[in-house]
Amino acid sequence: MIAELVGLPYVAMATKLDLDGDTATIERDIQGGSEVLEVNGGFVLSAAKGMAEQRIPNMRGIMAARSKPLNVIPPSGGESHTSVVNYELPPAKAECKYIDAENAGELIALLHSEAKVI
């Protein structure tokens, strides 16, 4: 949405990003594999897991951040088109059925005859 509002290209769920001057090389997962994309100039990117190592802030950084000014910007314009009507809990899970480890093979029969998934 941000990309559309500011009129920039958008790449979703990137797993790798390399910047070389004005050109960005981005890797992204697609159906059954991945693809490498190239974008010139500004763009909006959403990152998937694995793109970067997390950096844990050190104590000095945390203390320094406390004294930084905090600018609160009020939201502007835009009407809301959706709203949550209510929340409900998912249906309760039935009891777990235990199978003796000695007869683990029985599971396959149960999955076929009772659960009907294989």
Place this chain on the structure above:
Amino acid sequence: MSIVVFVSNTKGKINKAGLEAICYAADMAKTSGDSVTAITAGSVEGDGGAGAYGASKLLVGASVNHSDSTQVTNMVNAVISDEGASMIVTSHDNDGKQVAPRLAARLNCGIVTGVTGLPDTSAGFTVKKNVFSGKAIAQVSITSDKKILAILPNSHGLHEHGGSAEVSAWSGDAGAASVTVKEVKVEESNVVPLPEAELVVSAGRGMKGPENWGMIEELATELGATTACSRPVSDIGWRPHHEHVGQTGVAIRPNLYIAIGISGAIQHLAGVNGSKKIVVVNTDSEAPFFKAADYGIVGDAFEVVPKLIAAAKAFNASK
């Protein structure tokens, strides 16, 4: 009026998640009396399966790059105005995630992502989606005239509507390319991609090392399942990242999820609690995963898994 469905394709076929979105739209159209127009970028063979799942028309934008969200948005937007459509459906997969929100901003309309059920139109228009990592279900209402729904893969399921779609080329102008594709790496394999898999065998740290994955793969092969893993396993590099299921990895909803040597931390459950049947194998009878399981085996994976493989082989032989 028509419902416009954007789908992506690989190797000439519409992806399963896309067919599911078409199927969802066709089920919606049955009650509203609309028709379903599917649209895709690139190329597909024939109607790519769109007709069988309920689309009456398939538009193919051959010159449009499916990875270019700007071009795809332009194309879908043009089709929406040509068709006078007010309902837009996509899959909530990586391609849908690039297009659906853009389109919502362009059309200034309401969007719900990760939709898990058909809309309720008895009072207004509401759909259900999973929230709080699947711990609750929210009913969301859309009030704008145009509406966009991004369907959570494997939540609606596929059933044939029987029919064929009239295929035509989309010849509009999608605008200049903003992204160029340098390379596409699609693994040549017969294994179903994880987000689409109906049967999944997953293993965790309980396997003790990557060298022990052979039996997991063997069990998966016998069952015709796809393999997956927990986060610690992909973090320490035993398995590739794309196999990681959980809150920060892939969220899946297979018919059967077999978890071996995974304790079932809340972050892992968030990615799999939509599975229809869950089997847990763990040495620790107190593992939290058993609370979410349909079937449990308390035992050592190194003893249990070979028994499962033998039973699966016998079962396959008897089929």
